[in-house]
Amino acid sequence: MNALAATSRNFRQAARLLGLDSKLEKSLLIPFREIKVECTIPKDDGTLASFIGFRVQHDNARGPMKGGIRYHPEVDPDEVNALAQLMTWKTAVAAIPYGGAKGGIGCAPGELSTSELERLTRVFTQKIHDLIGAHTDVPAPDMGTNSQTMAWILDEYSKFHGHSPAVVTGKPIDLGGSLGRDAATGRGVMYATEALLAEHGKSISGSTFVIQGFGNVGSWAARIIHEKGGKVIALGDVTGSIRNKNGLDIPALMKHRNEGGALKDFHDAEVMDSSELLVHECDVLIPCALGGVLNRENAPDVKAKFIIEAANHPTDPEADEILAKKGVTILPDIYANSGGVIVSYFEWVQNIQGFMWDEEKVNMELHKYMNNSFQHIKAMCKSHDCNLRMGAFTLGVNRVARATLLRGWEA
Ligand SMILES: NC(=O)C1=CN([C@@H]2O[C@H](COP(=O)(O)OP(=O)(O)OC[C@H]3O[C@@H](n4cnc5c(N)ncnc54)[C@H](O)[C@@H]3O)[C@@H](O)[C@H]2O)C=CC1
């Protein structure tokens, strides 16, 4: 099942639990606007290369649409559509005043030079600049993009609309970015994990972790979990996977990676087959890379007791059912990885206020938002007798439905 079919299925299940009117249900599923643009750039060698860029703006009932921009070879319209829809429910679960959007360009960023990436980002921005904005649609980083990408978008957008720091979040601090945004998704993953484990009488310091992905989300999650005393016993990225049953030395691994070393060359670990990573023995499994990685093929072999969905849509519905039967508890993406968009919201607020918060305040507010959402999700689980995914979906969908109805349908 592709990401869009899976996300829409979860939405429909939540709509049924909530008893939503069928016309409202249909209207909430259809995206507000789907943008597809052709982006041609001169490569460094003078030849031309063409790429397709997408931005799907899913819903704006609760506020400006919000969501990342992904650079990856597998970016396709259905996936962007699904990710945009997930953003709508995610911002509602987090109770931040946004709708949902997502964008992407089908490209392999690792195969483009920095100047080619800059040209591509600028051309993409030229094509969509009149459809984004601080009060319409606010992009941010996602897989394959980072604060530098946001700086180029800010600069290109500002040529058309004047200096506009609030048009993107996840910017460099020197351009109005927020302290704590870089670490926010990983830190939010830690707060979410802490809340879930506490419910089960467990703690991060007494648990073992396996993490897939060592980019922005995975490396920060690993680092903060390690700081909290958690033992990260296996870890993998696109280049390979490693393990150490006594716990990987995450600060040393970060240093090794930041000096250009590949995971497999890290001295204090054993190289393992990446196909074993997601089914490795552990208490907590945290996928922090691609979608659909947990499916009917590997779900029966998963040994983790808890799965924290730091990636977007890592578990397909078939795996969801298999894992539920095995008694695995899954903390869903629209809550587990919401730390990133929550601190994006703080960044946007700071840009609009023209006042910068210190990092302590950012992290304290993030903790408060993550804990509040967890309590609200649990309340929905109780009132609808459902699992955490449906608790989060019913919470998010209900908030968007209420906002839509309050705004009215009159033309
Ligand atoms: N950056 C953010 O603030 C947020 C990101 N997310 C989600 O978290 C996930 C990761 O995003 P980022 O860390 O920002 O991306 P990133 O581009 O910084 O890192 C991606 C990581 O995934 C690894 N990876 C890629 N393909 C892989 C494969 N086939 N097998 C194993 N590892 C693979 C890469 O090697 C890299 O370590 C995505 O699903 C993204 O949508 C969710 C919320 C916010």
Ligand SMILES: O=C(O)CCC(=O)C(=O)O
């Ligand atoms: O920070 C943001 O605005 C969006 C982050 C994002 O794309 C996500 O949560 O999946």
